[in-house]
Amino acid sequence: MSGSRKVVLDTDPGIDDAMALLYLHACGNLELLGITTILGNASIENCTNNALFLCEQFGITAPVYRGADRGVTGEQPKDYPDFVHGINGLADIQVTVAGKSAEDQDACTYLLESSNANPGEITIIAVGRLTNIAMALNKDPTFANRVKEIIFMGGAATCEGNVTAWAEANIIGDPEAASIVFNSNIPLVMVGLDVTLQTRMSQPFVNSLMPDLSPLQSLLRSINSVYASFYKTSQNRDEFPVHDSSAIAYAHNSDMFGTEHGRLSCILDGEQRGRTVFVPSRSGNHQVCLSIDSTAMLNDYLNNVTSAYR
Ligand code: BDR
Ligand code: CA
Numbered sequence: 001m002s003g004s005r006k007v008v009l010d011t012d013p014g015i016d017d018a019m020a021l022l023y024l025h026a027c028g029n030l031e032l033l034g035i036t037t038i039l040g041n042a043s044i045e046n047c048t049n050n051a052l053f054l055c056e057q058f059g060i061t062a063p064v065y066r067g068a069d070r071g072v073t074g075e076q077p078k079d080y081p082d083f084v085h086g087i088n089g090l091a092d093i094q095v096t097v098a099g100k101s102a103e104d105q106d107a108c109t110y111l112l113e114s115s116n117a118n119p120g121e122i123t124i125i126a127v128g129r130l131t132n133i134a135m136a137l138n139k140d141p142t143f144a145n146r147v148k149e150i151i152f153m154g155g156a157a158t159c160e161g162n163v164t165a166w167a168e169a170n171i172i173g174d175p176e177a178a179s180i181v182f183n184s185n186i187p188l189v190m191v192g193l194d195v196t197l198q199t200r201m202s203q204p205f206v207n208s209l210m211p212d213l214s215p216l217q218s219l220l221r222s223i224n225s226v227y228a229s230f231y232k233t234s235q236n237r238d239e240f241p242v243h244d245s246s247a248i249a250y251a252h253n254s255d256m257f258g259t260e261h262g263r264l265s266c267i268l269d270g271e272q273r274g275r276t277v278f279v280p281s282r283s284g285n286h287q288v289c290l291s292i293d294s295t296a297m298l299n300d301y302l303n304n305v306t307s308a309y310r
Helices: 015-026 044-058 107-117 131-139 175-182 203-207 215-235 244-252 294-308
Strands: 005-011 030-037 122-126 147-153 188-191 257-266 276-280 286-292
Touching (some): 005 107, 005 244, 015 030, 015 044, 015 215, 015 244, 015 294, 030 044, 030 107, 030 244, 044 215, 122 244, 131 175, 147 244, 175 257, 188 244, 188 257, 203 215, 244 286, 244 294
Parallel strands (some): 005 030, 005 122, 122 147, 188 286
Antiparallel strands (some): 257 276, 257 286
């Protein structure tokens, strides 16, 4: 298992983002310095509100910084995947934030300042589109020299996409941002559909994470039942993929993954827009996860979360 890491989570909560945050908080070797939000599964207002709400529900004190409300080229979103995550991004449950509020600094400024305060030490775990990080690189290209690593959930190297035949949701959400990040020379680990579709959670698994009838069990049960019903209706599967938590699993214990080194690029034009192209090479500073021990990962999730929330 890797040693202790200073982590910033960039996220668009999002039902699977919520599950990832729960897991991250339970991993003793991951020190969560801050959470930056990004539009994606819902609007930036909803995603930021959801992040604040989840922090309160999970007992997380890390500050939350509101991120971009549009792509790095300035393009505004046309719609959100409410058919997966609900209109508010969190299965349309009641999201009431008791007291926590977003910081005055925005996500881009926080990314730059935290990297200045901790040069070479911060791992960014990005589980949404890569817009905030691309904005930070555009504002200050030296940011690239101060980030230790980005572990991102997104892309598909060896399998089909989940939005188009070529593209995965986080990458097609802002392909120009992905391209800026891929060209930045920051060491990258891609935790894409190649592995996230291989690990599946079920509703009984989710229910087993918390004591029966506790408020947290009720919260997890409600949001995941909506997520599960999307996969049941659209794919006739009783189990749903573990996207964002797989990036946390890699940060927590990369031994559970098989990876290959190389270089990533992102196609920006034509029908393959948003496709991640991976060219293996021993010297490349990108790694792509190609296999995962799913049983080990689910056990790790269960063990960490159940002991943290006993
Ligand atoms: C990714 O897209 C988002 O909807 C999920 O939260 C995850 O980050 C999966 O393709
Ligand atoms: Ca996400």
